[in-house]
Amino acid sequence: MLKQEHIETSVFSNSTELAKAGAERFAELARTAITTHGQFSVALSGGSTPRAMYGRLAKSPLKDAIDWTRVHVFWSDERYVPLDDTDSCYLLARETLFDHVPIPANNIHPMANVNLSPEEAAWEHAKTLRTFFGSSLPRFDLILLGMGPDGHTASLFPGSPQVKATTDDLVVAVYNSPKPPPTRLSFTYRVINNAANVLLLVAGVDKAATLSEVLQGPVDQVKLPVQGIQPIDGKAIWLLDEAAARELDL
């Protein structure tokens, strides 16, 4: 079972309340980071769950509660598609959040891939991370993640090379993803587990059985990659809706 000392779990009545709670936590962590060290570094996730959360952040009062000029946005994974493609995680965040808040364009750091192979794009983004953080191992204030029904997170999928072996890489190219599109870029566990906070949003009855295995069953990150999310000196904050949490013994 996952070590509980670095895990916080909260359950909300439905996905709307979950999105509200996620947005409020994002704002709280942003204010704390900006007060403490002058900026808030956050990596957003892909998928549909964060959409409602971004929408909450884009509206008052939360929109006005954050100094967006101090917020720097990255992604924990991205699909290897043009940034204006409907599959792009960047496009989702731009349309639902960045177009509505005063965040400087230079503070947004997408995983660019134009005229780059997946490996070159991963390498280039790792350089961007090292330059921004001024260190070989970035420490994000917050990394936002989701979980798929198969227990994947970011673009770390069951049985994939990225979950079978440790690596010094920060960002990797992922092929033959079982969740389309097939080619992606993803943070590795090395980056994710060095974050101060990892916020995992999980909603929906289709994830209930897997979530019960993940949080209360034996640890096997090859089978359930999200179990590999164990921040070394940080906190894993699980925000769930009742549907996803219905098989948990809480």
Ligand code: 6PG
């Ligand atoms: C992606 C995400 C992926 C996502 C989960 C949950 O690229 O799709 O990185 O890991 O977070 O699959 O997706 P939903 O939020 O859509 O259920």
